[in-house]
Amino acid sequence: MTDASRVGLALAYNCVQILYPQGLSGSSVTGRQVVLRRGWLLPSDLFAAQNIRNNIDFVTVTMAPRKMPEWAEPLGRPWRVQQKVEPTVGVVVADGAVEIVFSGTSTSAGVVAVWLDDMPCGGAPSAAYAVTAQDTPATVAAALAAALTDGVASGATVSVPGRVLNGHAGGYGQSVRVTRRQAQLYRVSIWTADATARETLASVLDTALAEQSWISTLDGRAAQLRFQSVEDVDTMQNEALYRRDYFYELVFDTLQVQWASEMLCGIGNLSGDDGAAMSFGELAPGGANQTVTAALDAMQAVVAAQAAATAYPGLGVDQFGTVVAAA
Numbered sequence: 001m002t003d004a005s006r007v008g009l010a011l012a013y014n015c016v017q018i019l020y021p022q023g024l025s026g027s028s029v030t031g032r033q034v035v036l037r038r039g040w041l042l043p044s045d046l047f048a049a050q051n052i053r054n055n056i057d058f059v060t061v062t063m064a065p066r067k068m069p070e071w072a073e074p075l076g077r078p079w080r081v082q083q084k085v086e087p088t089v090g091v092v093v094a095d096g097a098v099e100i101v102f103s104g105t106s107t108s109a110g111v112v113a114v115w116l117d118d119m120p121c122g123g124a125p126s127a128a129y130a131v132t133a134q135d136t137p138a139t140v141a142a143a144l145a146a147a148l149t150d151g152v153a154s155g156a157t158v159s160v161p162g163r164v165l166n167g168h169a170g171g172y173g174q175s176v177r178v179t180r181r182q183a184q185l186y187r188v189s190i191w192t193a194d195a196t197a198r199e200t201l202a203s204v205l206d207t208a209l210a211e212q213s214w215i216s217t218l219d220g221r222a223a224q225l226r227f228q229s230v231e232d233v234d235t236m237q238n239e240a241l242y243r244r245d246y247f248y249e250l251v252f253d254t255l256q257v258q259w260a261s262e263m264l265c266g267i268g269n270l271s272g273d274d275g276a277a278m279s280f281g282e283l284a285p286g287g288a289n290q291t292v293t294a295a296l297d298a299m300q301a302v303v304a305a306q307a308a309a310t311a312y313p314g315l316g317v318d319q320f321g322t323v324v325a326a327a
Helices: 004-019 137-147 195-210 292-311
Strands: 033-038 056-063 080-085 089-094 097-102 110-116 126-131 152-154 157-159 165-170 172-192 214-216 222-233 242-261 266-271 277-282 315-317 323-325
Touching: 004 033, 004 056, 004 172, 004 195, 004 214, 004 222, 004 242, 004 315, 004 323, 033 323, 056 195, 089 110, 089 165, 097 137, 097 165, 110 137, 126 137, 137 152, 137 157, 157 165, 172 195, 195 222, 195 242
Parallel strands: 033 056
Antiparallel strands: 056 172, 080 172, 089 097, 097 157, 110 126, 110 165, 152 157, 172 242, 214 222, 222 242, 266 277, 315 323
8 A cells, every 4th residue: 555655755766766777876877976865855965064065966855735636536446456476385185185385495475275075074174274484384284283173284294084185275365446546746856056967967857757657656556647847946046056846746546455365165055956955165264273364464564565676676765765775
């Protein structure tokens, strides 16, 4: 989920990528040091050793107070699946037992379900376990066996003596819906003590942003970028400061996000022409045997971090809002 502050941060990251095409460790497009900040100038930017008057230019991104047009969200606010996270855990079913296997060296994730496939009554018929990064195949098997009546774990294999056990592994899905669509005005300001440097920075930024109709946001989605106006602010010339403000409207969505595991167990009834009913499937396990919600929350945080890293790799901000190389 994103908000006006994080959209502004995405715009600041976008400006960094324009002015530092080789990354923050390389040179800027002007050859001068350029500091990008999500927020306004600090007093130290004017009076400290590293300041505007020492051939250091600043670009700031701030929200501008102005009434913006209203945008309607989709009618009915429908849910849709935005992305899926495939499981890195799997099962091998053989001789009425289920073996838990992890794939590759990636972080273990997913949900494993096992159920009794011979359908006699009595006992807990199924169990599920949400795998975490700290798990091993043996710990998953032990947790599943503990949730089954007469379940037995032997290493990575879980079984129920005298019964036929089946199993399946699934991943996670992220469903989203738009609860609000809004427009926010942002000010991209260039600050420099060199009027020539202002022209160079402005030309590069303006040309690059003019080519973009959309920018990536930190939640893996996008915001529409619309140019509004530009103005020079030369009222500080007596302090040898030159400034130019570009105003951009960004249209973005406020989302409601829900995570859920793929369906692993289920039960239903079929009715024939003669009216006879027949049951099928397996009973879904209860949620009390493991904290599935905690696993889903952890998965959501990981995916959000991956989305930001994918759109703007190697970038972060310090406590003052200055864009820096991510650790």
